[in-house]
Amino acid sequence: MEHLVNQTIKDIEISGIRKFFNMVGDYEDIVSLTIGQPDFTTPEHIKEAAKQAIDRNYTTYTHNAGILPLRKAIADFSNRNYNLKYDAQSEVIVTVGASQAIDITLRTILSAGDEVILPGPVYPGYEPLIKLAGGKPVHIDTRDSGFKLTAASLSEHITPDTKCIILPYPSNPTGVTLTETELKEIADVLSEHEIFVIADEIYSELVYDNKHFSIASLSSMRDRVFLVNGLSKSHAMTGWRIGYLLGPANLMKHVLKVHQYNVSCATSISQHAALEALTEGKEDPIEMKEEYRKRRNYVMSRLDGMGIDYEVPGGAFYIFPKIELEGKSSFDTAVQLVEEAGLALVPGDAFSTFGQGHMRLSYAYDKATLKKGLDRLEQFMNRT
Template sequence: MEHLVNSRVKDIEISGIRKFFNMVANSPNLISLTIGQPDFPTPEHVKEAGSRAIADNFTTYTHNAGFLELRKAACEFVQQKYGLTYDFEQEVIVTVGASQAIDIAFRTILEEDVEVILPGPVYPGYEPIIKMCGAKPVYVDTRENGFRLTAELVEPFINENTRCIVLPYPSNPTGVTLSEQEILELANLLKDKPIWILSDEIYSELVYAGTHQSIAKWLREKTIVINGLSKSHSMTGWRIGFLFASAFLTAHMLKVHQYSVSCTSSISQKAAFEALTTGFNDADYMRKQYKKRRDYVYKRLTEMGLEVEKPTGAFYMFPSIKKFGKTSFDFALDLVNQAGVAVVPGSAFSKYGEGYVRLSYAYSLETLEKGLDRLERYIKTISK
């Protein structure tokens, strides 16, 4: 019966991040620096709000887009934090994490043979959905530009088939962000073109200098903003994402959302409301801790002689391992076997990630120190 399975589904693979993590998960005494999951617990007041929702029997369907008070809180959050203005009744959808927001956005705007421009390397969650829509991912090599997708790099790739450009900043896997000037240049390039922008801003609260800038401030009508609480409030398992866009577009995306999940978990929605209101600045403490970790990891990696861009957001580093003459997969697997440390092969982030590995510093300083000590010893053995 397998021949009856959708051929597009058969052609896609499990994320390289998860594939490698699952492959090495049972290795003895392993220190894993692979998964981008905050090591902080969900704030107590948020957990209590979830418990109250159960006790209060807030356990039925909500409005398909999410209960109204939460949508209002989400719009107020992005307005006060980033200067983005959306109508809470018509221009925001509460989704099952940012991943579902990406899915319904692509399924609404893409169709057969259109093209989506992506920076390479990039988070692997976009390409499979693009392909399942019958569209074509087009990668732009950003390696020589500090991993930043700028107007100068994008322009040669735009043609009559271009339907969407993905701006995933702060970036997974590199941790880089775009400057306001770079965003303005992109906005000027795209303002008169019939092209959507999908701006994945899930790491917006984890920016280490200044405040997060969204291209939606300048190109609101054609920008779809993706956000959520997984990274900002350490709520990965609660599965709360947000999709912001103009009313005419959210009306269509809501149809896709409705037939996909009906609505997001009502209990998680109550917890999310608490996170966005009482917990408006909950990310501040975590961001300060991540910054300390970033500085520590960057110092250690550069002292090991590894070339790496210093992240300005998120909680990843993407050092080059080209000089060792190994593929990123072989390097990562050998690192597990020889040193008991797991990182993610750069090849998981498109072919433009080959020659790099991704290291997550969403771990305690103690864990990072132990892992980096092992990495340093391993590098010394292969550098002889």
């Protein structure tokens, strides 16, 4: 009966990140710097709030958009940290992670054949969702601009079929982010067209050298931006699956319909944990960010010592060094790293063809693991 399966589904492949992670799992004595998951545990007070939610029988369906106190906390957090003003009643939806927020937005705005612009290299989770919604991904090569989407390159790729652009900054896999000036230049281009913006800002609390600036804070963009965020990275809550979506009320009422029929609501217990995180855990991300900053600087110093090129990551917990062996793809190079050095990095071509010649290294690992992995990389580079 497999021949009756939707062809779009059959054509989609498992994420290159997970595919490689699963592949190296059978090797012995491997140092893996592959997965973008905080190595911190969820803060104790957040876990306690979840336990209390169970004891208080907060175990039923909630409002489709999420419990109102959490939506108010999200609106307050966004206003306080990023100067974003959203109405908790009509412009905030609590989602099952940031991924679901992206999915329901794309399914709301896309029709068959609509184009969605992506800056490549880019997180591989967007393209399948675009295709599942009937859209067409259009990648822009950002290798010559420090992995940053520019207003000029965006302007060149807009067509009559362009429906949306995804701005995933800080970036997975490169760690680069856009400045206020760069985002304003992009906004100037977009203001001449009727194009939606999905701003995936899941790493906004992990910006190291400058304060994060959101394109959603620009008044000219207010009526077209869907802002995606969540607690997975900021509060080490990946398994709690709480994300959120912010957007203008006249659009969000349609997204809510998709969300309702998709999941009904996010998990009630996780919502109460998230409420605790955003009200009593405002300082939780700071300690984590400072530790990631130290790890980033350590990784950069080691790569400098090896003579390996990279763009300085301004946020997230990834770096995207240029590591390539003559005549080999990034995937084949990554396999050789595993087999000869016992080191797993994600091959750059997992993030589109524009990642070829690079590797994604996650520094969401403790210092001892990073040192061991980078020692192995140095030995490998000295041999090749």
